[in-house]
Amino acid sequence: MTGQKRVLRLALLGCGTVGSEVIRLLHRNGDELAARVGARLEIAGIAVRRLTVDRSDLPVPAELFTDDPMSLIERDDVDVVIEVVGGLEPARDWLLAALKSGKSVVTANKALLAEDGAALQAAAAEGGADLYYEASVAGGIPLLGPLRESLHGDRITRVMGIVNGTTNFILSAMDSTGAGFGEALEEATALGYAEADPTADVEGYDAAAKAAILASLAFHTPVTAADVYREGITEITAADVASARTIGCTVKLLCIAQRQVDADGTESVGVRVHPAMIPRSHPLAGVTGAFNAVFVEADAAGELMFYGRGAGGSPTASAVLGDVVAVARHKLTGVRSASDTSYALLPVRPIGEAITRYHLSLEVADRAGVLAAVASEFATSGVSIRTVKQEGHGDDATLVVVTHAAPDAALSSTVDRLRRLDSVRKVLSVMRVEGET
Ligand SMILES: NC(=O)c1ccc[n+]([C@@H]2O[C@H](COP(=O)([O-])OP(=O)(O)OC[C@H]3O[C@@H](n4cnc5c(N)ncnc54)[C@H](O)[C@@H]3O)[C@@H](O)[C@H]2O)c1
Ligand SMILES: N[C@@H](CCO)C(=O)O
Ligand code: NA
Numbered sequence: 001m002t003g004q005k006r007v008l009r010l011a012l013l014g015c016g017t018v019g020s021e022v023i024r025l026l027h028r029n030g031d032e033l034a035a036r037v038g039a040r041l042e043i044a045g046i047a048v049r050r051l052t053v054d055r056s057d058l059p060v061p062a063e064l065f066t067d068d069p070m071s072l073i074e075r076d077d078v079d080v081v082i083e084v085v086g087g088l089e090p091a092r093d094w095l096l097a098a099l100k101s102g103k104s105v106v107t108a109n110k111a112l113l114a115e116d117g118a119a120l121q122a123a124a125a126e127g128g129a130d131l132y133y134e135a136s137v138a139g140g141i142p143l144l145g146p147l148r149e150s151l152h153g154d155r156i157t158r159v160m161g162i163v164n165g166t167t168n169f170i171l172s173a174m175d176s177t178g179a180g181f182g183e184a185l186e187e188a189t190a191l192g193y194a195e196a197d198p199t200a201d202v203e204g205y206d207a208a209a210k211a212a213i214l215a216s217l218a219f220h221t222p223v224t225a226a227d228v229y230r231e232g233i234t235e236i237t238a239a240d241v242a243s244a245r246t247i248g249c250t251v252k253l254l255c256i257a258q259r260q261v262d263a264d265g266t267e268s269v270g271v272r273v274h275p276a277m278i279p280r281s282h283p284l285a286g287v288t289g290a291f292n293a294v295f296v297e298a299d300a301a302g303e304l305m306f307y308g309r310g311a312g313g314s315p316t317a318s319a320v321l322g323d324v325v326a327v328a329r330h331k332l333t334g335v336r337s338a339s340d341t342s343y344a345l346l347p348v349r350p351i352g353e354a355i356t357r358y359h360l361s362l363e364v365a366d367r368a369g370v371l372a373a374v375a376s377e378f379a380t381s382g383v384s385i386r387t388v389k390q391e392g393h394g395d396d397a398t399l400v401v402v403t404h405a406a407p408d409a410a411l412s413s414t415v416d417r418l419r420r421l422d423s424v425r426k427v428l429s430v431m432r433v434e435g436e437t
Pocket of ligand 2: 136138139163164165166167201206310311312
């Protein structure tokens with residue numbers, strides 16, 4: 001690497017939706033990136049699962065493809081490893097090997113980071129390499145960069161947002177058409193938003209992994225996916241969405257990572273992913289289709305919102321290449337970025353200790369004393385009711401209750417007891433409420 005001809009060589013692992021767009025973007029912007037970095041970025045090899053697939057549409061010579069990722073990683077002329085395969089294994093082995101040998105890594109692998117981010121950080125420190133992963137959360141939206149750099153002088157109190165495009169598409173469709181979950185999922189699949197196996201998205205695993213990554217960075221505390229309370233959207237019904245509408249809300253799958261401070265000043269964090277009703281006037285309510293948006297609240301900066309495309313080959317490739325430019329510059333100047341810190345080691349609180357608000361819609365018998373019986377269950381748990389609305393029809397009535405904030409455990413035990421009351425014929429909808437209603 002001397003004079004005008006400096007070159008940095010990249011090993012690309014994976015050539016699917018994201019990998020193929022990384023190749024195209026690198027080809028398209030190659031000259032500019034060389035000027036920005038101060039060295040030409042060249043692909044040394046591309047690891048794929050099957051060499052027989054026709055990839056002649058990609059602007060790279062066929063001899064670059066290999067089905068032996070580890071040998072590619074170990075090559076002496078490789079400076080940076082880009083991993084866009086996904087999954088825990090064998091990606092974990094590849095990235096640990098690359099980092100320990102001093103090769104910087106750029107990855108989009110949220111599942112691995114949320115499970116074993118600490119081991120990857122340790123390997124990066126051991127090898128003196130960089131570990132960058134902007135693409136792993138909210139795809140093309142610059143979010144981890146601001147959290148790990150721009151906001152480092154501040155103190156983050158909350159990160160709340162929509163970090164899964166598939167579920168946001170489904171919930172937006174349910175809201176605009178009145179469709180049930182199954183019908184909206186079918187539409188999302190037909191349009192290519194939902195994968196053939198949508199479990200990771202609709203059950204909230206994808207969002208929970210992202211929540212863990214966001215919480216770790218925001219609160220300087222190791223948080224893994226297993227620490228995140230998770231509920232998906234498969235149980236959301238058209239009745240839930242209609243019920244939200246009656247109180248001026250819409251339903252969103254939210255990722256919430258929050259700093260909690262007790263009266264004695266003890267700090268902890270709560271990290272959760274679940275559907276929630278939010279007021280239609282809330283900025284997150286206007287985030288429709290497959291878009292993502294994340295609110296960050298910090299002591300000095302106040303409220304910030306990041307919005308854009310959280311998925312798709314091209315936006316995600318933008319985030320990957322942004323990271324490649326950063327680690328390439330470090331390589332040239334012989335520095336590495338500081339590791340993500342986890343000095344705070346805050347305890348992660350269980351969901352029962354989160355302070356939430358509930359919306360309940362109940363079908364009750366319309367007779368004397370029923371409202372009092374329902375209200376008394378809330379009182380027993382120390383939960384204060386904020387609004388209650390009753391509409392009679394025949395012998396029955398629909399009771400819509402919105403509570404004030406209370407510990408989640410108190411709210412859920414109240415719901416359990418209400419389900420057992422004789423006068424409660426059916427619980428039509430129960431959901432947490434976020435944002436000022
Ligand atoms: N697609 C998106 O919108 C998006 C957004 C953000 C992050 N990500 C993340 O990016 C990563 C890649 O996602 P994708 O959508 O491109 O997936 P994809 O399934 O389209 O591509 C993955 C590729 O890796 C290949 N592969 C599997 N095992 C391999 C092996 N052992 N060796 C070499 N190649 C192997 C597969 O054949 C496939 O072509 C995942 O971690 C994903 O979570 C994707
Ligand atoms: N499946 C994810 C892709 C981006 O991580 C989503 O729907 O948002
Ligand atoms: Na991002």
